Amino acid sequence: MEFTYGIDDRPGPASLLIFGLQWLAVSVPAILIIGKVVAGLYGGSAIPYLQKLFLLTALVLLVQLYLGHKLPLVIGPATVLLIGVLASLDAGFGAINASLLVGGLLLAGTAAAGLFEYLKRLFTPRVITVVLMLIAFTLAPVILNLITDGGGTVPATHTFLFALAFALILFIANGFLKGIWKSTLALWAIILGTLAYVVLFGAVPLPPEGTALLAFPGDLLAPLAIPDIGVLAAFLICFLALAINDLGSIQSVGGLLAADKMGERVNRGVTVTGLGNALAGLTGVIGPVNFSLSPGVIAATGCASRFALVPAGVALALMAASPLAIGYLGSIPGPVIGVVLAYVMAAQIAAGLMLGQESSAVRTFDEGLIIGVPLLLGTVVAFLPAAVAAGFPATLRPLIANGFVVGIVAVLVLEHLVYRRRSENSG
Incomplete structure (x- = not known):
C-alpha cells in the first residue's frame, strides 16, 4: 500500500492543517461518546469533566507522537476501563481513581522493562488483519445506538432513516470526490450533516447561558x-485487556505502514499509555488507549505522517480551555457522529482486507477460519445484552463481555495453537 506521505514526512503547512482537521474530526467524536457516558456517572455538568478529558488526550497524543511510538495513531478514552468503572461504582470514585493510578504505573513499568517485545511475534499478518477489522465490528453497537439517538424528541425510526440516507450520500461522495475534498470528507460530513439534522428535526441543545x-x-x-482487593483486581484485568488493545493497535498500524524498530515503538508507546492512565487516575478521568481505527483514516486520506496529528493535538488542548467550545461540541447530533464513524470503520475494514491480500494471509480454508471465527465471535459478544453481561463475575466481566478482547484472544489461540502447524506448513 502506497501513501502520499510516510511516517516521518512533514506535509506543507496547508496540507498539515487539512490532515490535522481530518484527524480532529475523528478524535472528537470518540472523546465525546465515552466522555459523556462517564461524566453522566459523576452527575452535574459534563463540561468540566470533558475539559479535563480533552486536555489529557491532547497531552498523551503529543507525547506519543514525539517520544512514544511515533506512529500516526489517534488516541481516546478506553472503553474497557468504562466497564471497570461501572463495575466499581459502589466503591466510590476515590477507589476508582486510585485503581487507575496503580494500573497505569504497572502497565508503564512492564512496558519500560521491555517485556512487550516478547509479544511482538504473536502478531502475524492474520492477527493484524483481525485487529484492523475487529474494532470496526465491535463498534457496531455504539454506532447503532448513535444513529438511533434522537435526544428524546425525535423518533428512532426517523433518525435511523436520516442516518441511512446520510450514509448513502457520504459513500457516494467518497466515490466521486478527489483531492482535498475527499481528504476532508469526514469533517464536511459533520458540518453539513449537523445542518441537515437541524433543518429536518429542529435545533439541537446548546450550552447553557x-x-x-x-x-x-x-x-x-x-x-x-x-x-479493596476486588476493585483493584477488576481494574488490573481491565488493564490486561487495555494492554492487548494498545499493543494490537500499535502493531496493526506498524504492520500496515511497514514501520521499522517496532520493538522499541511498542515499548515506548505502551509506556506512555501507562503513564497517561496514571495521570488519568490523578485527575479523575477515564484513561486513554491507542485506537485501532487509525488505519481507516490513513487509508482514506493516503497520509501516513505522524506530524499530521500534531495540529489535532494542539486543537484538542485549545478546546479543553474553552467550556463554551466543549458545550457546542457536545451538541453534535448522535446520528451524525454515528454515520461518520461508520464511514471511517468501512475504510478500516477495507484496509484490513488489503493487508490480508498483500500478505497472502488467507490461502486455505483453515486460514479463513482463523480470521472469520474471531470476527464473528467478537461481534456476537459486542451485542451481548446488558443483563447477560451483568451476570458474569465482576472480575471477569471486563474480559468476557468485551468483544474486542474476546476476538483478539480467539485469533491468538487459533493462530498459534489450534492451526499453528497447518499454517506453518501452508507457508
Missing part, C-alpha cells in the same frame, strides 16, 4: 482512596 469562553476546570486533581 453564561458558559465561559475561556476557563479551566476548578479541580484538576481528583480524590484518591485505597481500593
Whole structure:
C-alpha cells in the first residue's frame, strides 16, 4: 500500500492543517461518546469533566507522537476501563481513581522493562488483519445506538432513516470526490450533516447561558482512596485487556505502514499509555488507549505522517480551555457522529482486507477460519445484552463481555495453537 506521505514526512503547512482537521474530526467524536457516558456517572455538568478529558488526550497524543511510538495513531478514552468503572461504582470514585493510578504505573513499568517485545511475534499478518477489522465490528453497537439517538424528541425510526440516507450520500461522495475534498470528507460530513439534522428535526441543545469562553476546570486533581482487593483486581484485568488493545493497535498500524524498530515503538508507546492512565487516575478521568481505527483514516486520506496529528493535538488542548467550545461540541447530533464513524470503520475494514491480500494471509480454508471465527465471535459478544453481561463475575466481566478482547484472544489461540502447524506448513 502506497501513501502520499510516510511516517516521518512533514506535509506543507496547508496540507498539515487539512490532515490535522481530518484527524480532529475523528478524535472528537470518540472523546465525546465515552466522555459523556462517564461524566453522566459523576452527575452535574459534563463540561468540566470533558475539559479535563480533552486536555489529557491532547497531552498523551503529543507525547506519543514525539517520544512514544511515533506512529500516526489517534488516541481516546478506553472503553474497557468504562466497564471497570461501572463495575466499581459502589466503591466510590476515590477507589476508582486510585485503581487507575496503580494500573497505569504497572502497565508503564512492564512496558519500560521491555517485556512487550516478547509479544511482538504473536502478531502475524492474520492477527493484524483481525485487529484492523475487529474494532470496526465491535463498534457496531455504539454506532447503532448513535444513529438511533434522537435526544428524546425525535423518533428512532426517523433518525435511523436520516442516518441511512446520510450514509448513502457520504459513500457516494467518497466515490466521486478527489483531492482535498475527499481528504476532508469526514469533517464536511459533520458540518453539513449537523445542518441537515437541524433543518429536518429542529435545533439541537446548546450550552447553557453564561458558559465561559475561556476557563479551566476548578479541580484538576481528583480524590484518591485505597481500593479493596476486588476493585483493584477488576481494574488490573481491565488493564490486561487495555494492554492487548494498545499493543494490537500499535502493531496493526506498524504492520500496515511497514514501520521499522517496532520493538522499541511498542515499548515506548505502551509506556506512555501507562503513564497517561496514571495521570488519568490523578485527575479523575477515564484513561486513554491507542485506537485501532487509525488505519481507516490513513487509508482514506493516503497520509501516513505522524506530524499530521500534531495540529489535532494542539486543537484538542485549545478546546479543553474553552467550556463554551466543549458545550457546542457536545451538541453534535448522535446520528451524525454515528454515520461518520461508520464511514471511517468501512475504510478500516477495507484496509484490513488489503493487508490480508498483500500478505497472502488467507490461502486455505483453515486460514479463513482463523480470521472469520474471531470476527464473528467478537461481534456476537459486542451485542451481548446488558443483563447477560451483568451476570458474569465482576472480575471477569471486563474480559468476557468485551468483544474486542474476546476476538483478539480467539485469533491468538487459533493462530498459534489450534492451526499453528497447518499454517506453518501452508507457508
